[in-house]
Amino acid sequence: MQLPATFDGLIDEANQLDLYKKLILQLNKDFLLANIDLDFHEDILPSSLKLLLHETIYKLIQEKFTEYLNLLYIIDVPERQVKALDDKDLIILAEAVSFLILKREWQKVWYKNHY
Template identity: 75%
Template sequence: MQLPTTFDDLIEEADNLNLYKKLIVQLNKDFLLANLDLGFHEDILPSSLKLLLHETVYKLIQEKFTEYLNLLYIIDVSEKAIKSLSGEDTLKLAEEVSFLILRREWQKVWFRNSY
């Protein structure tokens, strides 16, 4: 499996395989497991998804760091990938972490669909 390198590539691949809604369902499931009350509607536009996820991750980093770490653990985002990010600009960090979250969720959905 070749992992997407941008948000647009990820969404395009999910759309092409008709797995976008399953990606949203997986994201909702893991947010619920992390006790975060944020449910994305299955028909959410990709641009809205990106914006809402970015905003949520930013707020978690700023205000609820323990919940942020718990979310990363539950989703199983690579610790190595997180450590490789620069933490100087929190807004940019939140954007990059949002993409890592979506990419990991995409892996789960893709594997479940393929095997």
């Protein structure tokens, strides 16, 4: 499986395979498991999804770092990828982590659908 390199690429692929709603459901499931009060509506626009996820990750990093780490653990975002990110600007870091989360969730959805 070749993972998309951009947010738009990921969303395009999810829409082409008719898996966008499953991606949202997977996000909701993992956020619930992490005990984070965030529930994306199934019909959320990709731009709204990106913005809301970015904003949530930013707040978690700043205010609830333990919950942030727990979320990354539950979603199973590779630690080496997170450590490789530049953490000097929290806004950019939150955006990059949001994309890592979406990529990992996309992997789960794709594999469940494919196999």
